[in-house]
Amino acid sequence: MSTDGDIDPRLAPAIVHRILVVEDDPDEAVFLKTLLEREKYEVTIAKDGGQAHSMFVMRKPDLVILDLILPGSETGWEVCERLKTLEKYMPIVILSAIELEDSRNLAVRVGADAYITKPFDPDELLVRIKQTAQEVWLRSRAEDSTGDEIKPVRFSCRCGKRFKVAHQHRGKTLTCPNCGEPVLVPRHE
Template sequence: MSKPAKKAAVKVNTKGKSILIVEDDLKIRQLIKVYLEREGYEVWEAEDGKQAIELYDRYEPCFTIIDLMLPQVSGEEVCQWIRTVKKSDSPIIMVTAKVDETDRINGLKMGADDYVTKPFSPKELVARVEAVLRRTANRCHKISYRGITIKPYKGEVNYAGKELSLTNNECKLLHMLMKNPNQVLSRDQMIAELYPNDEKEITWRTIDVHVRNLREKLRKVDAPDCIQTVRGMGYQFDAF
């Protein structure tokens, strides 16, 4: 009897997924960052619990990796703050040297989605992140690059905690660009997306005006100049 074919592993779409690493050991933190960035994640780093709360409040990452043993504010307190104060259900992995079963259970009860004990393989941690993301795909309705975060279903955009007041079409245009990072989109593609049922003739000039206004609003909050003009072709969002 022939063996059943193995199912291909489901690859997680990491485009625009942001992760906050909270770890006081610089070498471990930077090693985790390198492996995550290789997989396409945007990564922020915090060296203690106080900084973790500040960064989370500012950027609202899609995912958080928290070491339990932290200076100033403990990992448990950071986790509880995310769940109770921010009322966020964004996925969390706790990392610790504690191996006691009670510690693992307590971590999960606090709201963690997974629990990893030290020492660990960075590759295994990335695999754990992807496994959690597969289970919680509906809990990150946002895209983030270079500090710019968009929640398309809410029509909200912010940079480093500063909210941008965008029109509906500006928000749609930015979402279109950010969900296709580093890809050139033509003006015709943008017209088809923004005005699918409009009987009036929409010209390229309309798109240029939207882009100009969007750039001005991003500049007002000191956001990086991410929307690039590709001469003769269209526009692209520079994610790196």
């Protein structure tokens, strides 16, 4: 019989609960929100780069779905680069109508982890969310194992109980001793 302590944390699946969708088209945003909520994701919608940055900082999503053509002064490429500066291991999936290879290459250079063109197959998006989260998780674990400084994770339960746990518990679910609710240990602070 094995326990959680016997499992290599690099092999544990990446867990995605909260998704930030950056999409200015209201119909597309509603479609994505409905699709993702049906799969039990918590979804926050941002309509431009400014909202994306604010929601990213406030909501601390587990993954970002990002359109490239946005209203305002920031493009999706700039938003991607800024979010990756804030959180190096944030999985970012580009969802754009731009099919040009140059667009894909620029997206990769600024930190995007996956690129899907519109119109898209909803099932493909759902699969890519899980794949991308897992790939980024494995990359982060590989770098952690190379001797980079590993800090404990600090977070709180909804009831207010504060936790500080070792990095190897990232992505796992614990039970809060105060209220008995399951609490997901964030992959990042």
